[in-house]
Amino acid sequence: QKEVEQDPGPLSVPEGAIVSLNCTYSNSAFQYFMWYRQYSRKGPELLMYTYSSGNKEDGRFTAQVDKSSKYISLFIRDSQPSDSATYLCAMRTPNAGNMLTFGGGTRLMVKP
């Protein structure tokens, strides 16, 4: 079993929909949680970062961490065709130095 699991999708939604992307993990030592966005044939770029539990909002994006359930989510409001990409969650323990553990990624398609 992988340490970090993500539904690979693809997830197809109409423009304007609210999108929910999720990851589950097994290592309770993870404290830092990130979401990366990767457009087709490009490198990933950091979208959101949260520490420990709670919510963080940035424009149309909200990241949520539930450590008790070992579950993290990324919500996208008013989704746009430009949001079509693969979303990768990543996590780190405090003593892992700079090493991140990535999920497999979820491909999102937002249709006009």
Place this chain on the structure above:
Amino acid sequence: NAGVTQTPKFQVLKTGQSMTLQCAQDMNHNSMYWYRQDPGMGLRLIYYSASEGTTDKGEVPNGYNVSRLNKREFSLRLESAAPSQTSVYFCASSVQGNEQFFGPGTRLTVL
């Protein structure tokens, strides 16, 4: 600022051939990383370098070697390529652990 650059963008090798993937960053970052990305597998760390002069194995180091040439450059070498090494390779760099900046990737096919 070019950020993280990688060469080549594409490469086709025959089984047993060797090659070196080049990576350079101009952000003065201490840490650099090499990942491979395969469908459904996400990004898997091959090797990383926490600082100039140090390198460490990641999750999938077998079949690869690395060199941290200086603070800017971190190369990945395949000594004897195998079809299982067909993948997209990404180099990344960071100051802190959470925000890693990625290059555009190298698409490698081993026949």
